[in-house]
């Protein structure tokens with residue numbers, strides 16, 4: 001049986017927006033948030049003043065704090081009003097009750113398994129194809145995942161994430177290309193991004209895995225630090241990978257000249273959800289530039305990874 005997930009998820013929205021008080025309240029608040037746009041070279045950065053996201057910006061991410069809390073993605077700890085659309089017997093698709101997109105989904109594994117992208121990029125691509133109005137995203141366990149103990153993606157309205165349009169026309173230095181797609185690096189959008197665009201899901205998976213293999217990994221980590229976006233447009237899959245060197249920037253804090261900001265996939269894509277009003281008012285283009293430089297992989301590391309990929313694909317020709 002072929003499931004029509006678009007229709008099922010439309011119905012999920014209709015029911016939850018009518019019946020679940022937290023969803024009614026928080027999506028109502030989101031529809032009134034103020035935004036402003038900052039131009040970073042050829043990239044637009046949308047700043048969104050979203051006070052409801054403060055819990056996420058200040059969440060304790062150390063192991064002890066995380067283990068002390070019940071997992072909010074496991075069925076037994078979820079609100080009784082939270083409904084589910086099961087996707088391919090692997091993931092449950094649910095409404096995210098703390099949105100930054102006007103349509104914001106949480107897509108979590110049916111089992112309580114750790115947050116890892118290894119072996120799951122094809123799932124992400126198939127989800128993106130089944131959710132054509134959305135961009136699916138993955139925050140690594142140390143790059144913004146609020147439940148690193150429970151594997152999950154999220155998805156948000158694709159027309160609200162600026163980079164999804166910008167990458168199609170960006171200047172891409174290629175590692176590999178054929179009549180099925182392109183794989184390269186884009187360095188002129190203020191944050192380096194490895195970009196895959198392909199008609200072939202197997203090729204997309206191979207290219208992604210070759211990248212994951214050569215990204216630097218820190219001691220004690222289980223995977224390279226990454227944020228990943230994936231969407232499906234005009235028959236092609238698009239994957240944007242942002243390698244990270246840290247989660248919170250050096251300017252993180254509540255003091256003077258500091259910001260309560262914990263950038264993750266949405267921020268890498270150009271949508272910054274900012275909880276505190278003073279941060280929303282004070283953040284400048286200069287601050288955004290410095291934060292991207294601080295939390296993304298260094299130019300030298302990007303060059304090292306690019307060299308390895310060029311050598312690998314050159315040797316295969």
Ligand SMILES: [Zn+2]
Nearest residue numbers: 071074112150
């Ligand atoms: Zn869980």
